[in-house]
Amino acid sequence: MxxxxxxxxxxxxxxxxxxxxxxxxxxxxxxxxxxxxxxxLSWRSSRLSVSMAWFGLMSAMFWVVxxxxxxxxxxxxxxxxGIALSAVSYGAIxxxxxxxxxxxxxxxxxxxxxxxxRAGSAFAAALFGVTITYYxxxxxxxxxxxxxxxxxxxxxxxxxxxxxxxxxxxAMRGVSTWLDKINxxxxxxxxxxxxxxxxxxxxxxxxxxxxxxxxxxxxxxLGVPGWWFAYTVYMGVWVxxxxxxxxxxxxxxxxxxxxxxxxxxxxxxxxxxxxNAVVGIFLAHTIEIEGALSEESAILGIVSLMGFWGLLWVxxxxxxxxxxxxxxxxxxxxxxxxxxFNLTLPRVFWLGVVAVVVxxxxxxxxxxxxxxxxxxxxxxIVSWVAIAxxxxxxxxxxxxxxxxxxEFRPGRVPSINPAGVFAWGASSLVGIMMVAFRGxxxxxxxxxxxxxxxxxxxxxxxxxxxxSWFTLDRPFDPRDEVADPxxxxxxxxxxxxxxxxxxxxxxxxxxxxxxxLACASNAPSFLRAAELEAAAHRPV
Numbered sequence: 419m420x421x422x423x424x425x426x427x428x429x430x431x432x433x434x435x436x437x438x439x440x441x442x443x444x445x446x447x448x449x450x451x452x453x454x455x456x457x458x459l460s461w462r463s464s465r466l467s468v469s470m471a472w473f474g475l476m477s478a479m480f481w482v483v484x485x486x487x488x489x490x491x492x493x494x495x496x497x498x499x500g501i502a503l504s505a506v507s508y509g510a511i512x513x514x515x516x517x518x519x520x521x522x523x524x525x526x527x528x529x530x531x532x533x534x535x536r537a538g539s540a541f542a543a544a545l546f547g548v549t550i551t552y553y554x555x556x557x558x559x560x561x562x563x564x565x566x567x568x569x570x571x572x573x574x575x576x577x578x579x580x581x582x583x584x585x586x587x588x589a590m591r592g593v594s595t596w597l598d599k600i601n602x603x604x605x606x607x608x609x610x611x612x613x614x615x616x617x618x619x620x621x622x623x624x625x626x627x628x629x630x631x632x633x634x635x636x637x638x639x640l641g642v643p644g645w646w647f648a649y650t651v652y653m654g655v656w657v658x659x660x661x662x663x664x665x666x667x668x669x670x671x672x673x674x675x676x677x678x679x680x681x682x683x684x685x686x687x688x689x690x691x692x693x694n695a696v697v698g699i700f701l702a703h704t705i706e707i708e709g710a711l712s713e714e715s716a717i718l719g720i721v722s723l724m725g726f727w728g729l730l731w732v733x734x735x736x737x738x739x740x741x742x743x744x745x746x747x748x749x750x751x752x753x754x755x756x757x758x759f760n761l762t763l764p765r766v767f768w769l770g771v772v773a774v775v776v777x778x779x780x781x782x783x784x785x786x787x788x789x790x791x792x793x794x795x796x797x798x799i800v801s802w803v804a805i806a807x808x809x810x811x812x813x814x815x816x817x818x819x820x821x822x823x824x825e826f827r828p829g830r831v832p833s834i835n836p837a838g839v840f841a842w843g844a845s846s847l848v849g850i851m852m853v854a855f856r857g858x859x860x861x862x863x864x865x866x867x868x869x870x871x872x873x874x875x876x877x878x879x880x881x882x883x884x885x886s887w888f889t890l891d892r893p894f895d896p897r898d899e900v901a902d903p904x905x906x907x908x909x910x911x912x913x914x915x916x917x918x919x920x921x922x923x924x925x926x927x928x929x930x931x932x933x934x935l936a937c938a939s940n941a942p943s944f945l946r947a948a949e950l951e952a953a954a955h956r957p958v
Contacts, residue, residue: 430894430930433919434909440916450765451592451668453749454756454936456523456826456921459904462670463594469681470602471593471742472665475658476690477608478739479560479717479732480553485695486702486716488651492644493633494699498692500648505691508652509684511803512659516666516682518810518824520674523667523920526660527753528826528935532888533805533838536828536945540757542802547750549657549795551772554743555779557736558582560717562780564732567721578780585737586773589744590766593668597741604738611731616697618724619704629703641859652691653865654796659803664746747772760940793861797849800865801842801872808873809838812880820885828939829923829948830890837879837887845872890952894930896922910934912941926951 439460452461463471489497522529530542562577569577588600640647662682669677680686698716705719720728748769755761755768813823825831849868852860885891900906900919907916911931925933927947938944 430924431932433896433899433932434916435900435919436907436909436916437905438907440907443915443917447592448595449591451595451745451749453525453752453765454762454939455917456528456935457667458523458918459670461594461668462520463598463668464670465673465676465681466602467594467598468665468669468673468677470605471598471668472662472681473605473686474597474601474738474742475661476686476694476738477605477735478557478690478694479735480556480739481691481694482698482701482716483556483560484651484655485691485698488648489632489699489702490634492640492647494630496644497648497695497699499645500650501652501691501695502688503645503649504652505687506684507649508656508658508687508691509682511656511807512662512682512687513678513684514807514810515659515663516669517674517678518814519663519666520669520671520677522824522826524824524826525667525749525753526663527750527757529663529806529824530802531826531828531831532822532824533809533835534842535832535835535839536757536939537833538835538839538842540754543750543753543757545795545798545802546657546660547747547754547772549799550661550743550747550750551775551779552795553657554740554747554772554776557740557743558585558776559780561585561732561736561740564717564721564729567718568726568729575781578777581736582773582777582780585740586744586769586776588737588741589748589769593665593745597745600741601738604734607734608731608738611727611734612693612697615701615720615724615728615731619701622723623704623706626704629700632699632703640862642862647862650862650865653800653869654793656796656803656865657799659806660799661742661746664749665742744769744772756936757939760942762936762940793853793864794850797853797864797868798842798846800869801845801849804845804869804872805838805841805876808876808880812877818880818883820883820888821880822888825889827921827923827935828945829925829933830892830895832887832890832949835887837876837883841872841876841879844875845869886956890948892926892948892952892955894924896924896932908932910937912937923948 439458447461485497485501488500526546527539527543530539534542558578558581561581562574565577565580566572566574666677666682701719702716705723717732720732724731748765751772752763752765752768812818813821845868848871849864852864852867896908896919897903900908903919906919908919908922909916910922910933911925911928912933915934917934921935922932923938924930925938925944925947927943933941933944
């Protein structure tokens, strides 16, 4: 007998169960891509589809620009050593998170509920959305800069507008319905351009090892080896882990090992980080352009060397990566406003909002403040990654039995999880203070310090945590009422649509009828009733 409701299990309303996907849900999923829901197994994609969608990140000119920029500070050899170590780290981390994302079908926003509670997860969605929007700006600015270099008569503001107008609509559909296909078609063109630019430069200017032995004149004393500086700069781009998570959730569980080792593993980052950097550094130091080396040298050099074909390569490369960036930015902005303000609007609407913000930001000279921006946003992202990995390790191995793997349903997680909020807030604050007040040395050490501190604080907090920090103990779980919570679809009493039982709950404010994840997240009456039911159900 339930203490909270006075109902026995056979007195609650029967679930309306089906074994097939709801046609209305499938129609919306073509654009929404289950952005506010768990990805069902029927919507999962093949290895090839997931890899084609994810490999769009590989062609980002951002990696070319960052590699060239770091070289200006520490020289080529130290830069390449730092990037190689980063590729190994990226592969190890994202192999773990990609498998977990495929296992749970959760997004970064949903998984963050297990770490920080409902309120804390809204901030995670905002952080991810804002950060990815910044990358949309950076990648778009590269195309605008290349277009302006090729057609100087076009004002840079018009170039930026052209870029946003053609790129944003490419993200109107989802990962498995469009992004995998467009990136698959453009992948050969990107690879041809990558190899062709190097060959073209050698034919035009000849080959010299000067790019490989480059050392900056009057380099600042960073107080650490140059390779460590390079490594910590790339720690500032650990937002890639969040990106990998939101793509990996579309992978099939049986492909998780392959995707973890290959698609999201070290081989991908060797190509993405190291090869792109090598090409960027070589081109920046080989192609003759006016003025000193700068953050844009490689891009301007490509257009100067290859003319229209160079511009085309830049456009193809950035189209691949920014279609995915626009998708991730719009999805997480949608999640934030849905969770924080109960404002549930189609993802396409938020895509338009992101496009407007991106255009305004592109009117700034974004390429000149890349490293500074990475320093600040990096410490917060690094802290999230450290906490996520710690939670996965502890929950998967049962180190602390009271820590659940990933409860994300809003009626079964508390508003705030003190363990995660404290660890994330404290480690991020320390890192930000180091960047702001400790100069170059602080910026170098902030990411690793934040990472270690976040993992340590969260691990200690887990040791002394209470089960109520992670879950609201309530009766009548739809997962326990069906044969297979991943295959059975249950109808929601609020929206009338059917979703997998794995994400469903019962609504104590409406006679314990079934309610889906999105409706539960945006129903204050449900959340209040769920908390009261959990309090009444708590053992005396």
